[in-house]
Amino acid sequence: MPELLWFVSTCVLAAVLVRLSWIDIQTQRLPDRFTFPLIAAGLAFAAVGGWSTLVTSIIGGTVGFALLALLGQYYFSRKGREGLGLGDAKLFAAAGTWLGWPALPVTMLIAATSALVFVLITRRTATQVPFGPWLSLGFFAVWLAQFVGWVN
Numbered sequence: 001m002p003e004l005l006w007f008v009s010t011c012v013l014a015a016v017l018v019r020l021s022w023i024d025i026q027t028q029r030l031p032d033r034f035t036f037p038l039i040a041a042g043l044a045f046a047a048v049g050g051w052s053t054l055v056t057s058i059i060g061g062t063v064g065f066a067l068l069a070l071l072g073q074y075y076f077s078r079k080g081r082e083g084l085g086l087g088d089a090k091l092f093a094a095a096g097t098w099l100g101w102p103a104l105p106v107t108m109l110i111a112a113t114s115a116l117v118f119v120l121i122t123r124r125t126a127t128q129v130p131f132g133p134w135l136s137l138g139f140f141a142v143w144l145a146q147f148v149g150w151v152n
Helices: 003-027 032-048 051-079 086-099 101-122 132-148
Strands: none
Touching: 003 032, 003 086, 003 132, 032 051, 032 086, 051 086, 051 101, 086 101, 086 132, 101 132
16 A cells, blocks of 8 residues: 555544544444444455455454454343444454454454453443443554554
8 A cells, every 4th residue: 555545544544443432432332424434444445455455354344243243242142231232343343354354363452451451450340441442442553563564
């Protein structure tokens, strides 16, 4: 990807992730009007990279969504209340389309570890902590790490 396109897309990505994080902190929701365009943009950028990049992006979006949607459904079936919503699954799908499926484990590791450290430091219960900001942190950190070559 040309550097100017990368820079512009990084600025837009940062702005959308900050907005989504703020909304999630305030409402515990991640609106489709922000997550769906992120998914579409990730697929569009991947299409510029060629067929193999697009396939990696499609797999990333599908796996990202499926993992969190299934985890959320499992939690709901066990506890009878929502613990991980479909907004989180859509945001992780967006991460998958932008980063590709191989980057999903490190993205989740950053998100989950950051959320856990936050919960331990603030002594909040897990039900009081929206996960979107932490997913956004992992997403953006891996995006930057891929650019400098630290993560593939």
